[in-house]
């Protein structure tokens with residue numbers, strides 16, 4: 001199902017939780033809403049679900065006005081961070097629940113319910129646990145049950161709000177991969193809310209990066225990582241360091257030193273963002289920024305180097321990643337060349 005969010009605004013008192021948000025979600029895609037705490041992800045998800053109403057704007061499901069539909073009529077499946085399984089029901093009963101509470105004239109006969117539940121148990125790979133109660137399951141197993149239960153009613157859209165948020169890192173990683181595979185099999189339009197960028201980048205077809213109630217960028221995982229559209233996205237996704245600069249055509253000045261690199265259209269004040277592994281450390285010279293090595297740390301296969309760089313009005317400390325074999329020593333004066341970088345005005 002296509003979901004079209006048009007100019008949605010939501011205020012809580014004087015606070016703008018969503019500020020003119022527009023987003024088109026394509027049928028069958030898995031989209032992640034990614035952003036820091038308080039950026040409005042859950043509010044947007046709840047509006048799509050029908051649990052919250054916007055102050056302005058529209059939400060359309062395949063062209064139909066979704067805001068005039070109740071939660072039930074919207075046909076959505078939910079999975080939340082905190083397992084909402086029924087404690088007094090077995091795994092089997094939990095999954096069958098949504099099918100059993102349908103009105104009599106829509107309810108399937110018991111053998112069809114059994115067949116459906118068995119299919120789902122198999123799909124989420126917990127067939128052997130059908131007779132257990134939620135208290136007898138691990139956190140990861142409970143979330144699989146929650147997903148199976150959400151899928152039982154064959155929702156038009158699946159909404160996942162930090163579904164793996166309460167699990168430990170290893171289980172999260174396994175479930176992430178599992179969710180990706182499951183989605184490739186089912187192709188149900190899915191929206192995943194997460195503040196974990198690794199999760200968003202690994203699982204989703206497209207990522208919606210949100211900050212302070214606004215959408216900063218929508219793109220594939222590679223697009224948002226390789227071509228961040230705003231300073232916020234560069235800062236939020238992956239590692240980056242930022243230096244205050246003055247841009248002029250094909251040159252950039254940092255703390256009074258001008259080097260010949262493209263200012264990317266920024267004339268005057270701006271910030272240059274670069275990822276630690278995109279900074280080349282060389283000899284000091286006219287075409288490199290001046291840096292002084294403050295600290296060197298081993299970081300997996302590379303070394304991390306803390307560098308002091310003179311900037312307007314003081315000094316900045318930035319971090320570079322260098323391969324073994326080219327590691328400078330503490331106190332050494334070096335030249336720094338940003339190899340891949342983005343300049344944003346302001």
Ligand SMILES: Nc1ncnc2c1ncn2[C@@H]1O[C@H](COP(=O)(O)OP(=O)(O)OP(=O)(O)O)[C@@H](O)[C@H]1O
Pocket residue numbers: 012015017035036037038039040041042043044195
């Ligand atoms: N019912 C409410 N009343 C008042 N303020 C609210 C309400 N619900 C959400 N907010 C505020 O709206 C903002 C956005 O909240 P939302 O839950 O959408 O953020 P989020 O991006 O999902 O954050 P998190 O990752 O922490 O869940 C927050 O500042 C929150 O405090």
